Amino acid sequence: MPKQLIRLVVNGEGHEVAVEPWWSLLHVVREVIGLTGSKEGCGTGDCGACSMIVNGRLVTSCIFLALEADGAQVTTIEGIGxxxxxxxxxxxxxxxxxxxxxxxxxxxxxxxxxxxxxxxxxxxxxxxxxxxxxxxxxxxxxxxxxxxxxxxxxxxx
Amino acid sequence: MRPFSYFIPASLQEALAIFQREGEGGRPIAGGTDLVVQLKEGGHKFPYPRYLVSVRRLPELRRLEWVEGEGLRLGAAVTMAEIEASPIVRERYLALAEGARVVGSRQTANMATVGGNLCNAAPSADTAPPLLVLGAKARILGPRGERLLPLEEFFLGPGRTVLEHGEVLVEVLLPPPLPRSASAYRRHTPRQCMDIAVVGVAAFLALDEAGEKIAEARIALGAVAPTPIRAHRAEALLVGRPASPEVLGEAALMAREEASPISDVRGSAQFRRYLVGVMTEAVLEEALSRARGR
Amino acid sequence: MAEVGDVRKAFRHVGKPVPRVDAPAKVTGRTIYGDDLKLPRMLHVKLVHAPVAHARIKGIDASKALAVPGVEAVITAQDLPPHRYDPDNRTRVLLARDEVLFYGQPVAAVLARDPYTSAYARDLVEVQYEELPPVLDPLEALRPDAPLARGSVQALEEGEVGGHITVEGAEARKEEGPRNVASTITFKRGDVEQGFKEAAAVVEGTWRTPMAHQSYIEPHVIVADYDSTGRLSIWSSTQAPFHVRNEVAKTLGLPETRVRVISTEVGGGFGGKIYLYEALVGALAMTLQRPVKLTMSRKEDMLAATPAPNCIVQLKMGMKADGTLSALKARVIFDTGAFPGAPLLPGCLLIGGFYKCPNLEIEGLEVFTNKVSVGALRAPGAHNVAFALESALDMLARRLELDPMEVRLKNAVEKGDPLPSGQPYPAIGLKECLEAVAKSQLWQRRHEIRAHPNRGVGLAVGGWLGGLQPASATVTLNADGTVNALVGAADITGTNTAFAQIVAEVLNLPLEMVRVTTGDTDSAPYAGMSAGSKVTFTVGRAVKLAAEDAKEQILRIASQRLEAPPEELELVDGVVRVRGREDKQLTFRELGRWSTAFGGRYPPIVGRGAVAPRLQAPSFSAQAVEVEVDPNTGQVQVLSWVVAQDVGFAINPMAVEGQMQGGSTQGLGLALFEEMAYDEQGRLLNPNLLDYRLPTTADVPPIETIIVEVPSEDGPYGARIVGEPSIVPGPAAVANAVADAIGARVFQAPLTPEKILHALGKIKD
CATH class of the missing domain: 1.10.150.120 ([2Fe-2S]-binding domain)
Structure with a gap:
């Protein structure tokens, strides 16, 4: 399967990203969009270092698949202050x-x-x-x- | 992670069609809090899916509604946070709210779904014992149509359920609570939260009209058998008997016998068996005092 | 304390709480950590971790991994460039060659264009193993008939014995003597048997503490680049950049001029980020001629970094009726895993180092097993022995119906008292810490607390001697009159903020005019590793000397310009002036310009400070803990916690409190939750943060801090070491509190509900 295109708004800014199904939202935000403030501490949703707000809900972005963020409003640490x-x-x-x-x-x-x-x-x-x-x-x-x-x-x- | 394909259908019908089209090796995914971790960490032992079908936004799985005369329809993709926050769940199915409340962190609760908790089929699943005592039925849709199963029949073993290829757990149906009844759930974990149940116990009690004898009783145990189980013999000890501490104690001892725990990194078998006794007693007392308050 | 308070008033910056200068970057997510680095053409490496604890490698087939698009190379031990290999030294075994010695040991490296691909391809590398019996339990390992944890142990034994005695003797020794021993240590003082005869009470027991992981939230990350000039640059989240340079250069056979180490912001270390796979990643960069990045996952880090060892302490202690300790006999066994490196010396020194005891006998053994090689965790070895010592002391006090506080005060070591090695203590504040806790609200309330069913209060102490290593620093004046300080020590605990305070204090500047930077190993003046609690104590002295040197240079020039002797000059907020003469002054800005601009007439102002401290400044901590135990489930809840610590002089009390609270919380974790669990095959069962349980906010109450200040003889402004001691008392303090609450004594950490129910007799094996 080729990469799939998703659109998401991160801290008020729109992005279009081609993603693999197994990429996490954290990977997309850090490595593709380039906002490296969110951190990976465990990769299994147990430490919270990657916490983001997606459509108004606090999530651990390391286990949140990027495809599921298609159309989402995302707030990261860079969007606060x-x-x-x-x-x-x-x-x-x-x-x-x-x-x-x-x-x-x-x-x-x-x-x-x-x-x-x-x-x-x-x-x-x-x-x-x-x-x-x-x-x-x-x-x-x-x-x-x-x-x-x-x-x-x-x-x- | 190994490569896999991912489909996001717009409807339940489309989801079922995808399973038909793509064939074996597919799995539904909702919140992903268990499945994504397994995809990452599972290695070669984990039956790695070839493709995933996202069901987390399907309207049929997102329902949380009270139907007069029928009870509660709880969509499989309703999250732990939504369950815990639901006034109707808190008022009528408190054990379920208590189970949903302790799943992981706030972050987990915002992602994890009740359907995922059940389909992952961990013996320690925190919503399973509450749903078992609340008389839940699972509504399953698949290529051969619809199945409606008592939840007891849903689990087959650790990580295994009755779901066959192409089937999706759509919702869980809970009957309206009986008069003078109440439920409770507690679990034991080393940490105060962010943990997996070493033992989970749910109880449901309904009192007779006089409020003295136990008219109906259900007890369910988590993490002490290959699946979440009902403690039927303990329940039988309660029905028709006075709601006294002695009677509850007898049932707790029986529940202890009904458990068949294993030793693992989270606790030994004898520890778990012991906990079933003390916790069943405590949970029955809690359910009783709630039922009396009604 | 009053005296110190007066000293504090004399200062403008030191001794005052100051927010960390790096905090604004950290709260906005702008701080760059190792995993945030990207270099052009960079490859991502994933290591193939052995799925067995002990085995011979029969073959490695990388063809499937190499077939994955995006994979650039699979490197095994045979493919590495020539380097110094030593099978007995963890740092010289980059990848397992023939023998796998622990579950998780790296046997190959997969390099790909992105981390997902390297992780996927890593699982496709096929390694054939011939399994060997794993040696897992250190007591079993010591049995004369135990299998050997590693082939080279036998070689070591035979080699050593063969050189001294006959072959027959050697064989006899081999059969009778303990096996798998990496090192031993013995301390003796007085006559323990006599001491036990004099005792009114004797307790004896075996205390166990499991392997524990430092669990920094940032896993290890290393980036290496080998450029066309033959220079190897390594970015690592290390606490010890100069040590890494030294090790990498030695291992890869490069002069230190060709190795540059940049310590990226350390996302937590606690002793676990000294040196790991830097030489390996460097060798991969050299082989591939491309930048290489290793970001370890949590699981990989738990499998193959350097956690703290499992320890068994067999302890017997005697006490006279008046509460005086009369004898202490201890056997301390550290499970060092597959390579030497367990903290045997500190463990054996400290078990006899908290209390005066005329008669002692301490035997230490470091034992090889097939487990991951161990390293340091905040005061390495100390919490393990304190758990035994402080538990036994409480048991003796209870037996003799003495107050645990009084017993500790009576026996606590003071200046001049000898360590088991005979070395006398310099000025220390153990008694002062105990007295501070005795006055705390928690300790004062303890009788009231104990009246509550299932609640109790526990007390324990702990200390750390501190490391010593040479250090240096420079302080320079910029053209605009601001001041830079340059150090070589990684800032983990806020040391650069403390250094800014010191420089601003010496030069009497506003704090904003000072900037402290940690340089890389090419540019920074040397500093020892940021470990052993010593950065402020050692580098701080160098910074102070450098600032004083810069001040002298400033005064020399100013003295000429202002035609006044240096004694009559004063420095105020970047102005040098003649005391009492507002008209005779010049500014740092002028000095900066004159010493930097075209045609400048003065050489640049470069203050230099270099020290080789020889006198330690040990620090002690006393802690009291209130717990509630559920007697039905064995669950312990910590309700309150107070920590007193002697820090000599708190240069930045806010940072000092943070250290005390952080260390105490790690002690709480070791007490109640943390344990690396292995199965009978030596496989780690909980390589994740779900089942390796760190304390969460729900488990940790607010921790009250009491800063005690008994000035050190040698530290800057009397400061002494700070970071490590606060972790030490936790396990014993909690065990004592649990015993106080429900009368159950647990001899094995962590104090899980299951162990407490065992101790209560509610469940049995």
């Missing part, structure tokens, strides 16, 4: 010291962004439940909790 300066979540992560090696952080921030869209003022327990799909090996999470709580406050949730 970015040229307009840091998003309050990003600002809070910087100021609270919630970033160490940084490899999990794009996915973590996309997941936190998704959480705060749905629950603008989460409790600590809600944060701990909502971010369980995003592993971080460096920080021990405490400063991430603080950053999300602070971001919620900054965003006036």
């Amino acid at each position: 970015g040229d307009k300066g840091l998003h309050p979540i990003q600002q809070a992560f910087v100021e609270e010291g919630a970033v160490q090696c940084g490899y999990c952080i794009p996915g973590m921030i996309v997941a936190a962004y998704d959480l705060l869209r749905q629950n603008p003022r989460p409790t600590l327990e809600e944060i701990r439940y909502a971010l369980a799909g995003n592993l971080c090996r460096c920080t021990g999470y405490t400063k991430i909790y603080q950053a999300v709580l602070r971001a919620a406050e900054m965003m006036g949730g």
Whole structure:
């Protein structure tokens, strides 16, 4: 079978990409579209480093087949803050010291962004439940909790 | 990953036609949270599909609706997140909401579907025990027409179901809940979440009009046999008897006998058997207290 | 503490919490990691990992793989360029030649134009194996009749013995002595038997900790390019660029001038990213004459990187009625896997290194098995022995009805106390850490907590001596008056931010005027590896010296220009001025121009700092943990966690807290979840992040930190090592908390529900 053409909008920008059926959305976004902020940590949907929002839903893009993103609206870490300066979540992560090696952080921030869209003022327990799909090996999470709580406050949730 | 072809049909009819046209070696795919990982990691032991047919957006598989007098029609491509968020599921089929809630992460819940959870046929599937106790029937469409099966008959073994080539699980049908009835599901995992059930237990209890005796009982166990199973002998111990802690305890002991777990990396057989006992008791108590609250 | 607080007030930058300078790039996804690199004509390599733990390779057929469109080459050991091969050294076996020694060992490399193709073709390479009996359990491996884990062990034994005694003796020894031993170590002090006689209580037990994986979220990634001038460039997510250069050059027979190593942003290392397949990928780039990239998948990384070893500690300890330790006897066995490299020395030093004990006897054995070769994990060897030591101490305290805190305070090592090797401790703060935890809210609440059924509080300590390695740095003044510092150490924990603080402190500049860069091995001044917790402690001193050197050069010029002795000059925000004379001043910008522009009259300002530290600055951590155990299911939930650590002086308290919380959480993971599980054939059963369980947010409560500051004698501003100690107490602290909660003592980590139910007698084998 020849490659199949998909159209998708990533962070507001349209793309047409010819993909193989076994390519993941993560592969297309990183290697074809060239947005390398999203990371592959496990390739099996267990670490969350590749988290993206597809048609309003948080997913692990490493196991999301690219063909299934045909016609989709996709938000990646590059679509949060970015040229307009840091998003309050990003600002809070910087100021609270919630970033160490940084490899999990794009996915973590996309997941936190998704959480705060749905629950603008989460409790600590809600944060701990909502971010369980995003592993971080460096920080021990405490400063991430603080950053999300602070971001919620900054965003006036 | 090995190469494969991928089809995205616009309708269920088209999906069935693709299976007819392409022949053996095809599989339906929905959320992909199990199947894509198997494609990546499965190596040579995994029966690698030649082609996949995407069913995740087919309207017939996306239904989640209450039909008065019939019960709940739950499309196979409804996601865990959608099930958990559904007020009707939470109100009338709480065990199912509890099962859907614990599947993976929020990311997983947004992708994984109930049909995928059942068709992947892992003994540990978290929606299987709840659906078994809720009296689910599986509606299957294929080249020879429609089949409607009790869910108990759907599973054949780890990774194996009754689905034949070209057949698609379309939806799951749940009867309306009985009066004074309730259900519950719990599982045991080492981590608080993001884990696979070491043991999963679902129970459904209906009380008699006086609210004293158990009128109907169903218990289902996950991850303790080659498929999710009903604990029929334990259920039989409950029906017609007073809803007392002693009776529930007896049933739990019986459920323990009905389990036939294996030892694997997630737990030993004796650990699993032990857990069936303590967890069945706890889940029955939970279901009972919910039923009494109705 | 009060004294240190006063010291802190005297500083402008050091000692203050500062967000990491690299954080904005990381939160926006702009930081470039190794896997983000692309070079023209780059090939993607996937390794063929052996599906057996021990075997002879009978043949490799790559024809099917080579037939896949897009595949450029399949390389086996025979196809590699000439290089130094040593079957006893992990780093000198690029691909298995004749014998496979562990499940997952690379036996061939498949190179293709894209990673999907190389991964697909990799599965088509057919290797014929003649299976050999695998040696898996280290205790079994030691039995005189055990099979050998590797052919070369026999060669080693025979060679050594043959050189010293007769052949008959050698044979007798071979039959009686332990087999598969890679190395041994012994420490003795006093008379342990006498010590046990003096004891009012003696406990004895065997504690086990399994193989564990560092589980950095970024798997290993290496890119290599061999250019037409004969220079090999290697981009690697390594903690140790100079070490990689050294190893690659030696292995491939190149002078170090022809090897350049660029450490890409390290997406987590924890000791697991020192050196892996850099020489192999370099050799592939040389062979193919094209850039080559190896991005390991999670599974490949878990199969074939360097996790932490499985360890068995047989420990017997005696305590007098007053709580004084009287004797400690330990046998520490590390399973090093297929190659030497287990942390035997630190393990054996530390098991006798936390407490004063007049009589001790420590025997260490490093044992070969057919498992993946092991490496370092944050304080390598320490958590394994601390699990035994700190559990036994609690058991003794309980036996003698003494308070676990009091017992620890009574025996804790202090400055001058000897390690088992006899080497005395420099200034350390173990007691101060214990005292800090004793004052914590959690410890104060412990009686209240224990009143709650199934809840308990556990206490444990841990420490790390720290590595020492020479380091250097330069500090230069730019034309616009800003300042650059250049170091050779990979920044993992925020060290470049700490260095910026140091430079800004010395030159009294706003932090924004300083930029710290980690150079590659061609351009950067030498630094040891970013391991052993020592970067701030060693490189930080070099940076401080370099900044002071630059300051001196600035003052020398300024002194001439301003006609004032250097003592009368002060530096304020990029201005040099005569104290009290606002009119007599010049700016860094002027100095920068005069020392860089056409016709400039001064040489460029280049401060140089180089150190070879000889005195360690060990750091200790004390931790208390509150758990709730479900007695029906054995499930443990951690409710609260407090960590105190002596860091000497926290140059950046925000980063220090992050280290303490991160290490504690890894300790929690080792305590409750983490274990690489093998079957009877030596196959890893859980090479993924679903069944190799890292702690998630749902498992980890907010962790309270208490920074303790007992200044080191040698570190910058009194700083000491920070990164590693916080991982050490976790498993023991949790085990002690579980015992406190439900009275069940678990001797094997992780403390899974199943093991807890066993300990409670609720399930039996």
